[in-house]
Amino acid sequence: MTAHPRSLAQPPVTVEVLPPAARFSLRLRAEARPVAETALALPLPDRIGRRSVGATRQAICLGPDEWWIDAPAAEADAIRSALDGLVPHALVEITDREITFQIDGPGALDLLAIGIARDLSRLEVGRGARTVFDGVQAVLVREAEHRFTLSVWRSFAPHVGELLEQGAREIALGL
Amino acid sequence: MLLIHCPYCDDTLPEPEFAYAGEAHIARPADPMALSDEEWKNFLFIRSNPRGTHYERWRHIHGCGRFFNAIRDTVSDKFVMTYRAGEPRPNLDALKEAAE
Amino acid sequence: MTQAFRIPGAGRVNHAKAVRFTFDGKIIEGREGDTVASALLANGVHLLGRSFKYHRPRGIVSAGSEEPNALVGTSRGPGRFEPNTRATMQEVWDGLTVESQNKWPSLAFDVGAINDRLYMLFSAGFYYKTFMWPRSFWDKVYEPFIRRAAGLGKSPTEPDPDHYTSRNLHCDVLVVGGGPAGLAAALAAGRSGAQTVLVDEHAELGGTLLSEPGVRIDGQGAWGWLETTLAELRALPNVRLMSRTTAIGYYHQNMVGLCQKLTDHLATPPEGAPRERLWRVRAGQVVLAQGAIEKPLVFDGNDRPGVMLAGAAQTFFQRFGVKVGTRAVVVTSHDSAWHTAFDLAQAGVKVAAIVDIRPQVSAELTARAKALGIEVLASHTVTSTTGRLRVASVHVNRVRNGHVDPWRSIDCDALLMCGGWTPSLHLFSHTKGSLAWDAQAGAFLPDRKTEECHIAGAGRGLWGIAAALEDGARAGAAAAKALGRAAGVGSFAVEGDRTGDGVVVKELPTDRDPGKAKAFIDFQNDVTAKDIRLAVREGMRSIEHVKRYTTNGMATDQGKLSNINGLMVAADALGKPAPEVGLTTFRPPYTPTTFGALAGLRRGRHFEVTRKTPIDAWAEAQGAVFEPVSLWRRAWYFPKAGEDMHAAVARECRAVRTSVGLFDASTLGKIEVMGPDAATFLERMYTNPWAKLQPGRCRYGLLLGEDGFIRDDGVIGRLAVDKFHVTTTTGGAARVLNMMEDYLQTEWPDLNVWLTSTTEQWAVVAVQGPNARKVLEPLVEGLDLSDAAFPHMAVAECTVAGFPARLFRVSFTGELGFEVNVPARHGRALWEAIWAAGQAHGITPYGTETMHVLRAEKGFILVGQDTDGTVTPGDAGLDWAIGKQKPDFVGKRSLQRPDIVAKGRKQLVGLLTEDPSVVLEEGAQIVADPNQPLPMTMIGHVTSSYWSEALGRSIAMALIEGGRDRQGETLHIPMPGRTLRAKVTGTAFVDPEGQRLKV
Known part of the structure; x- marks a missing residue:
């Protein structure tokens, strides 16, 4: 079994809550995508799990007609009305629905494996998915080899956060 | 915990992301009010419940969110295949022939 | 006299490191690397407990997890008591407390042993027969008696202070069993580059190799080869080795559950360390290399302490450096026990005789025995043993043409038995893989597979280390190849391998009345051969019925030793060949597993998610009493000092009816229904009409199932032509969204409308009461709150207390009321702003109980309380909520079903x-x-x-x-x-x- 070196200065994995930015759920049909991409100045990936990263905005495709748009809070108003009158769509702000954890360190995959049944080694860097963490729906994005974000609905965050903390302590013990 | 192939995500994923949704290929009548009581009863309540091959619906509820169809063997609990909602019922014999 | 039976320098224990633990209060010294069983044997202790029904003295039978007898209570400090720990698996450490079970007043003198004299009362089916009459005696006499007299160990009564954990693991190849076959499989798979996991339930990997140091592999001793091999495996980054890890169950699509013991072997576990970890492994390919389990022989007195499996004696000697006695007799139907006899003789144990059931044994073996001064008794049987708490002698009889000669007695302090070997196929059976009887191997072997698995070594009837290595390598390579990897099948040069064969027997022939013989088959449940025969005589024909009637194989060891012998006796009694009778089904877990491991992280506060609103902390600080509502906890009522629930709720109700109350409605389900076809969609889903509802207005919505029964309800506000804010019941939120998605995706995929859950986007504060407007008005910007401008059932977007808000004028109380929705992060601040603004009016926070009372006073229903899934709108008096002009909506047709209009x-x-x-x-x-x-x-x-x-x-x-x-x-x-x-x-x-x- 692989043991993680025990070091207080550098724990094998850390968990923190990221400050809220602006987050929207965008729904539209494939034929409306080009217009929306222009209006949002952001490509909308056409494969589930893919993400596009613009200058300040990101879009991740979570379903065949569903994207999450992440942006700085200052752009929220602009995004909210960006598609008005252009194409049939639903654009709903969900900034406050979500709490996002960042899980960082060489033990990140082991830590996520306490709650996620997917094989996360197959998740490429820069991609993500909606999945389940210990029975709680979550959106997972692999930001780097050992860095992930995990977003859950606000009221589930204490449960998920405590499990992540407990798991991080367990992984630090190296048992 | 089964592994289920989502035809929208094109990925085989663990069962906790999915929810079962009953028998497949039972369309809601276009005009329910035109149905007799007997016909409506059959639509509402009567299901095939076979031993063996079952056409059924699942939803990738904690994934892409889509409802899709599956063929599963109710004895072995093995999935034969999954396919998108709205696609016609696959011909099982043809599938078996193709496999052989 | 400490460790008188330890052989200096022998075995793999650390002779330089003494370990002290207690057994029934007595200090026992063992060595680092000992199990409780090996340490007790090193000190000459064979008596470990009393049996389940008859309270017969019992000792150690095996050296592994199949142990039926040597069950002890172990304690690791306050609250950390575990009953039925197998002494053969528990490692010793300084300070471990061990106690024997099922004895009173003491292990050596036990009152319950009277049961042994009353054995005729306890025969097969005794539960069903003996205690049935008189009926009235059951509760007061029989059941308490059985409960006190029978049973194993005692349950811990304190909460378990340990914590447990779990993890998912994905790999290409999972190898179960770390013996020669498993090691060779892991080598082949690991070298191919496959992600490989090798698990073994013992503290050390190696399996049989640990007990066979005399074998040479590739020019090295077995232990040297093991060390080299483990070093290679450890060096491979794609290989994970896990000891003390039991594969407990094999589930669909190559999911295997593992229970890893993390701290039970440690004197001082690291602070905060979990005790066990449950692994859910998903493997591309599984290699089962679980070896074989030695069969006991069935004869009168085969349960006496000191009677044990020959292979166990071999293991205690070779692995732990312990002699199981000074004067041993071997009784066997298989060659393997002869080798044990030879090893023990060379270690200085006097082997008085080898009793072999078979008339013919190889000349090589008999010659070797004679050279070592061991008397060979071929074509002999054992008909009894003597000794009170330990075997003292054995009665052996010659068998000629089926006739059993008179016995002669041979003194011994250890009787080592071997009835051959049973392939360990429990996990394979979990997959519903079928077994087939192999006459040559004399065993059930794997037949039809249902999963992507390979069985290697003794598990498929291949005896000997060379065969195990070769077969393991084959299986490992086959697993790798099945995953598209190139894998070589290594070859192994093995010297000194001791293969052999044997015959399959039922009870040993005897000259005594078989009805009086206590020839045990299931040691743990005290089932004898006579019980099995009685069950057949009394009409049991199926092996499943025999099992349940006699309880054979139903103890915590799941019949690892007893099932095959039970089958042989049952088949003989039925006059059928064994394969026609068949085996009972093995089910998970392979060995007893703690509830803690199964619960994992889900205990205490994490047993289930508790959802809390943004305002929850305020309510808690105010001393609110909470109630669970689906996964949420909600403020139930807010008692003031000295108030009971009744007083608090009455005060809260008065406040709302006379002035103003404040209520946290954040848990209400919310769905944003948006798109050009939003109104059309709602027309079809809800009973009510929506097309003509103007933006800025709300309506009560009633949702039915297609069967016409009420599913949910809630207020729906139209924010824009193409945007509705739908509310659902707290408990119905997820269900309603799923139902809407179902219709939208599969029935009406043409509609341009999309659904987004906004339950947690918004915190919702309800302000209700005649003074509600007075409280709220100063906080609202951008909206005229007057009744004329913002009447009942109006909705608007505005600013409240400086936060962007959706403001509804709605009432679930019958009073003037508003519900303020703000982004969730501002919920607490909004609440406190309204709270402050309401002080002049005595604003009163109220909980769900007051909400329920107020709505009941108005006759508003609560879905799920006043409805139960069989209530139609007509039944609930809600016909007014049905759009009479609508051609269709979900459930409309059912409202005309005959039983609905009846x-x-x-x-x-x-x-x-x-x-x-x-x-x-x-x-x-x-x-x-x-x-x-x-x-x-x-x-x-x-x-x-x-x-x-x-x-x-x-x-x-x-x-x-x-x-x-x-x-x-x-x-x-x-x-x-x-x-x-x-x-x-x-x-x-x-x-x-x-x-x-x-x-």
Whole structure:
């Protein structure tokens, strides 16, 4: 079994809550995508799990007609009305629905494996998915080899956060 | 915990992301009010419940969110295949022939 | 005399490191690397416990997890007591406390042993026969007696202070079993580059190699080869080795559950370390290399301490450096025990005789035995043993042409038995893989597979280390190749391998009355060969019935030693060949598993998610009492000092009816329905009409299932032509969204409308009461709150207390009311702003109980309380909510089903008790005539019942057959000791005309 070196200065994995930015759920049909991409100045990936990263905005495709748009809070108003009158769509702000954890360190995959049944080694860097963490729906994005974000609905965050903390302590013990 | 192939995500994923949704290929009548009581009863309540091959619906509820169809063997609990909602019922014999 | 039976320098224990633990209070010294069993044997202790039914003295039978007898209680400090720990698996450490089980007053003198003299009472099916009469004795006499007399160990009573964890793991190849076959498989798979996991339940990997140091592999001793191999495996980054890890179950699609013991072997576990970890492994390919389990022989007195499996004696000697006795006799039907005899003889144990059932044994073996001074007794049987707490002698008899000669006695302090070997196929059986009898191997071997797995080595009847290595390598390579990897099959040069064969036997032949023989088959459940034969005589034909009637194989060891012997005896009694009788099914877990490991992280606060609103912390600080509502916890009521629930709720109700109350409604489900076809979609989903609802207005929505029964309800606001804010019940939020998605995706995929859950986007504060506007008005910007500009059932986007808000004018109380939605992060601040603004009006926070009372006073239903999945809109008095002009909506057709339009359906009505101070019990049954004979005809039940502070009396709602036609009738509610009377009324108790909303 692989043991993680025990070091207080550098724990094998850390968990923190990221400050809220602006987050929207965008729904539209494939034929409306080009217009929306222009209006949002952001490509909308056409494969589930893919993400596009613009200058300040990101879009991740979570379903065949569903994207999450992440942006700085200052752009929220602009995004909210960006598609008005252009194409049939639903654009709903969900900034406050979500709490996002960042899980960082060489033990990140082991830590996520306490709650996620997917094989996360197959998740490429820069991609993500909606999945389940210990029975709680979550959106997972692999930001780097050992860095992930995990977003859950606000009221589930204490449960998920405590499990992540407990798991991080367990992984630090190296048992 | 089964592994289920989502035809929208094109990925085989663990069962906790999915929810079962009953028998497949039972369309809601276009005009329910035109149905007799007997016909409506059959639509509402009567299901095939076979031993063996079952056409059924699942939803990738904690994934892409889509409802899709599956063929599963109710004895072995093995999935034969999954396919998108709205696609016609696959011909099982043809599938078996193709496999052989 | 400490460790008199330890052989200096022998075995793999650390002779330089003494370990002390206690057994029944006595200090025992062992060595680092010992198990409890090996340490006790090193000190000459064979008596470890008393048996389940007969309280017979019992000792150590095996050296592994199959152990049926040597079950002990282990304690690791306060609250950390575990019963039925197998002494053969528990490693010793300084300070471990071990106690024997099932004895009173002491292990050596046990009162319950009287059961052994009453064995005729305890024969097969004794539960069903002996204790059935007289019936009245069951509760008071028989059951308490059985419970006290029988059973194993005692349950811990304190909460378990340890914590447990779990993890998912994905790999290409999972190898179960770290013996030669498993090691070779892991090598082949690991070298191919496959992600490989090798697990073994023992502290050390190596399996049989640990007990066979004399074998040479590739020019090295077995232990040297093991070290080299483990070093290579450890160096491979794609290989993970896990010891003390039991594969407990094999599930669909190559999911295997592992239970890894992390701290039970440690004297001082690291602070905060979990005790066990449950792994859910998903493997591309599985290699089962679990070896074989030695079979006991069945003869009278085969359960006496000192009688053990020959292979166990071999392991205690070679692995632990322990002699199991000074003078041993071997009784066997298989060659393997001969080698044990030779090893022990060379270690200085006097082997008095080898008793072999077979008439012919290889000349090589007999010659070797004679050279070592061991008497060879071929074609012999064992008919009894003697000795009180330890075997002292064995009766052996010659067998000639089926006739058993008179016995002679041979003194011994250890009797080592071997009835051959049973392939360990428990995990394979979990997959419903079928077994087939192999006459040559004399065993059931794997037949048809259902999973992507390979069975290697002794598990498929291949005996010997060379065969195991070769077969393991083959299986490992096959697994790698199945995953598209190139894998070589290594070859192994093995010297000194000791293969052999044997014969399969039932009970050993005896010269005694077989009806009096205590020839045990299942040691743990005290089942004898005679019990099995009795079961067959009494009509049991199926092996499954024999098993249940005798309890053979139903103890915590799941018959690892007993099933095959039970089958042989049953088959003989039935006059059928063994394969026709068949085996019973093995089920997970392979060995007993703690509840802690199965629960994992899900205990205490994490047993289930507790969802809390953004305002929850404020309520907690105010001393609110909470109640669970689906996964949420909600403030139930806010007691002030000295108030009970009744007083608090009455005060909260008064505040809302007379001034203003504040309520956290954040848990209400919310769905944003958006898109050009939003109104069309809602028209089809809900009973009500939506097309003509103007933006800025709200409407009560009623949702049915296709069967016409009420599923959910809630207020829906139209924010724009293409945007609706739908609310659902707290518990129905997820269900409603799923139902809507189902219709949208699969029935009406053409509609341009999308659904987004916004339940947690918004925190919702309800301000209710005649002073609600006065409190809210100063906080609202961008909206005229007057009744004319913002009437009942209006909705608008504005700013409240500086936060962007969706403001609804709605009322679930019957009073002037508003619900303020703000982004969740501002919920607490909004609440506190309204709280501050309301001080001048005595604003009062209220909880769900007051909310329930206030809505009941108005006759508003709670879906799931006043409805139960069989209530139609008509039944609930909600016909007004149905859009009569609509051609269709979900459930509409069902409202014309014959049984829905039939007379006499249960309808929701009000109930007023004759005695206004009596609050009916919710769920209480209602009858028309209290004097009718039992069983009475029940015509309905109470669904909601409260004390109404506004009316100064109790109120209730009830579902009653033909209820609306019974207005004014007096009905009866029989309760324990009295029958209550109540009059049927309408459901609106307060302000039925709704005047209070028009302010």
